[in-house]
Amino acid sequence: MQAHGYAPRKALYAKFLKTFTEGARLSGEPLQRMEIPYAGAHLAGVFTPAEGVQGAAPCLVIINGLDSTKEMVYRAGLFPQLLAKRGISSLFLDQPGTGEALRLHGMTAVANTEAWASKVMDYLQTRPEIDPARIGLLGVSLGGYYCPRAVAFEPRFALGVVWGxxxxxxxxxKRRLAREGERPVPHYWEHVRWVWGASDMDEFMAIAQQVHLNGVMARIKVPFLVTHGEADRQIPLEYAHQSFDQLTASPDRALKIFTPREGGIHHSSLDNTANAGAWIADWVAQRLGGRVA
Incomplete structure (x- = not known):
């Protein structure tokens, strides 16, 4: 992991954005850029419309993890296409702490994710191609914290999903610091301090202790899906059971552990995102009024 201030990294990110946009144009993908006003700037997203839907369609908002971007998640496992074929539009978003929000606008991550999620919901409810009553939220990796927190405190979301x-x-x-000390993956601690806007390790660790879902999951009152890879080596499987068990107010909760038989057993199913993504897309479609493939 390169240091965030490394000049060639900044240049590469600019080229990455340009290449993604040009590649999508050349391939004829029906995506469009959305810019959602927030904090004096905007949150950038990639929107793909549902297929075969007349009028307003349901929409699933997909948010990043610690160090992913909307373009990376968009390209993982054909997920926007899987949703579109089921009659679900999608918005892959660079929320604060990720992608353009962090790198171009200096927006760092926050524990109270409803602060930006509510602004996203405000914006999406003004879009004529989106059904305001059928907007869901999915979080990948650290999005497995960001998403439930947002859904718990922003009641307009129709459902939630965590992919990890x-x-x-x-x-x-705390476990990483005890196990690996101050030099784990190169620049890891520098990176997370940048993401969270912490000036030193003491400040970062104080912020990190707020990033948990105890007392949060029980506030969720909409359908919610918890997924996890059986062999995830980054986040323990026990956390999937904790999140699911604490969904005591959800009227429709589900726990899906991806096993070796079907694939998708590693962190956020990176070993088989297409298979896991199809399973998740079916679950979402059944609850947002889409089509099951």
């Missing part, structure tokens, strides 16, 4: 249950990220940082 990050129930207590703060505890994982």
């Amino acid at each position: 249950a990050n129930h207590d990220w703060g505890e994982m940082q």
Whole structure:
């Protein structure tokens, strides 16, 4: 992992954005850029419309993890296409702490994710191609914290999904520090301090201790899916069970552990995102009024 201030990294990111946009244009993908006003700037997203839907369609918002971007998640496992074929539009978003929000606008991550999620919901409810009553939220990796927190405190979301249950990220940082010390993956601690806007390790660890879902999951009152890879080596499987068990107010909760038989057993199913993505897309379609493939 390169240091975030490394000049060639900044140049590469600019080229990455340009290449993604040009590649999508050349391939004829029906995506469009959305810019959602927030904090004096905007949150950038990639929107793909549902197929075969007349009028307003349901929409699933997909948010990043610790160090992913909307373009990376968009390209993982054909997920926007899987959703579109089921009559679900999608918005892959660079929320604060990720992608353009962090790199171009200096927006760092926050524990109270409803602060930006509510602004996203405000914007999407003004879009005529989106059904305001059928907007869901999915989080990948650290999005497994960001998403449930947002759904718990922003009641307009119709459902939530975590692709990797990050129930207590703060505890994982304490374990990492105890196990690997101050030099784990190169620049890891520098990177997370940048993401969270912390000036030193003491400030970062204080912030990290707020990043857990104890007392949060019980506030969720909409359908919610917890998924996890059986062999995830980054986030323990026990966290999936903790998140699911605490969904005591959800009227329709589900736990899906991806096994070796079907694939998708590693962190956020990176070993088989297409298979896991199809399973998740079916679950979402059944609840947002789409089509099951």
